[in-house]
Amino acid sequence: MANMKSRSLTKTTIAIIAIVIVVIAGIGGWYFYYRRAGPTAPPEEAKPTETGGAGEVQVPGAKNILVIAYKGAKKLPEDQLVPYSSISPSWYSNITLDALIWAGRTCTDPEQRKVIYNVIQKITNDELPLIWLVQTQAPRVYWEWMKDVYFHPTLRFRFNHLGKDPNAPEPDMIRYGGTEEPHSLDPAVSYWGFDWWIMYQIYDRLVTYEKEVTEYVVPSIAVAWAHSEDATEWYFVIRGNVVFYDPWENKTYPLEPEDVIYSLRRVVIMHQDPYWLIDTFIDVNASDVISLDDFKAILAKGLFTEFKESSKKVTSLDELLSFFKYNGPVAGVVKLKLKFPYPAILNVLATMPASIVCKEAIEAHGGVKPGEENPWVYEHPVGSGPYYMVKWEHRQYVELAANPYYWGDDKPKVRRVRIFLIPEDETRIMLFTKGDLDMIDMPASLLFKVEGVSLEYGGKKWNVVIRKQNTLVIMYAVPNVNKEPFNKKEVRQALAYAIPYDQIAKTAYGGLAFKAYGVIPKGMFGFQNDEVINYTYNLDKAKALLEKAGVDPTKYTITILICEGYKELQDEATILQMAWSQLGFKVRIEVASRPTFNERIMSKDGFDVNLIGWGPDYVDPDDYAGPLTCGGYEFDEVKVIKVSSLDEAKKIVDMSTAKQLTYKDWLVIVGKSIES
16 A cells, blocks of 8 residues: 655645545455445436526525635645545546535534535536446345344444354354455554454444444443534543453553543554544644543533434533443543534544554554554554454464453454455355355355355255345546546546446446446435436437537547456446447556556546545545545635525625535525625
């Protein structure tokens, strides 16, 4: 994995730092993210509404007006434009979209925030900064002797929640068939989905999820939380009597509030790939441990808390703990200072970079050095989770064992876990069908090899279980808008109309995929497909759009760049090659090694079109809209204001240049603030 260079970033630039490495280098791991909701029927085609000045607006039935007013808009210098970070991977730029992204990030009103993302979905569907292909589903494949199997879209599952029939082979060990070698088991370093899943077993975070639930987080190391009225100061009450377990020295360390602050600061100081997830939202230097007495004094003035569907203003520690139904020991309190109110901050704190590490153990083995990894932590995770690492036999397996000091009620049902590292699909499938593996990762296109398979063991017939679940992963083509003819929207739309989406779903994903409509995946807050263009295979419409753009396709050669080792991407590329050739383009496919692929897609002139996919760090549309469609603008300020009339809007933004967009009965006006 290539590391981003450290650089000075401000305001929106920082806020749109994104996750290029995990998707580029770890796209295979991202195929593991699922969601339970099923696909919907394709909507009727609808064209986005966007007009200029206020006098042009005709919005039948518009009952609500939302104004996005920005100040001090500046395009970042070219040397600060980094794909998946400060600029879309296609190098597409749109100041209106950037203002909406920032508005969605900072808006705390749920209804208004949803409308903002509904409009973002509409723009990204019309403008096609990326050509959206499919949203994947994926199979969970295991023997029926495995019990209580579930799946979370960002974190898969924790092994301690799974059971195994006592009559199964090796009932005291879960044998998992994985695909790849971990890169690091340091939560401040790794930005790889497979690594995150292993670390999920070993480390805890302040908050977590209830198995596959994504709608809310639940207490973990934090037993309760509350925040200031402006939601920029968050307080977390730390669970008492929790210890870290160091299996290499066979000793424990108490988990203290100081470990929480140390962990977050460490991520920022080390400045490795996932640092943006902490640094974007949390001012770690202004965050600290506070005494219980100080916290009680703050509480006495009133704080606000929410959990699941309930919310409350609290004025005492007893009242706060009672709200969370906690009556156990408390280790102390930490205060996290946010850089701005962020509605998804609890989701961020459930991600792997927010894992709580042991300060004492790390300081005894090299400590923290700015901009550097710690080689000891790389393969010596000291955590407080349900499992600890027994052994990492490189390129063979990672073995875990139940943590005897684990604090939770959900203690492991199966004592040991061995995750085998088997990159060859055929080998992994063969071992599984023999009964030597309990669960495996496998491409959907190879499911036929395990469908209907059974075996006899212990006098009983056992069957293979295949659960097909939706993911939040979207696959897309990246057209380089720095190059002709991709700089023209009509050409991007023509390419979209020339794609046989059903064939991609069937051939590349074994039928386990459905059409994607924009930057926000189905199953996520802000998704909509009822007011978007429904791109379907239509060569006549595609050719008409090329003619409208004044583009002769026979004069262009399109090279589709893909990363080696991914059958799904090869299948996608082959289908696109055939489809776009029918428009008259010369189309070739280039397969590059991962390092070369990474380097080229980060370069302004390194590709024509590349194929890749995106999965969530945390379940929020900002984790998609920012990295994938940001345009390189920063702002001094962006305000979200609901008004009752256009006359009121005219007093807030320059209507002569403002963009006006609609969604259902909402009019969203995006423009330059006229406030002094």
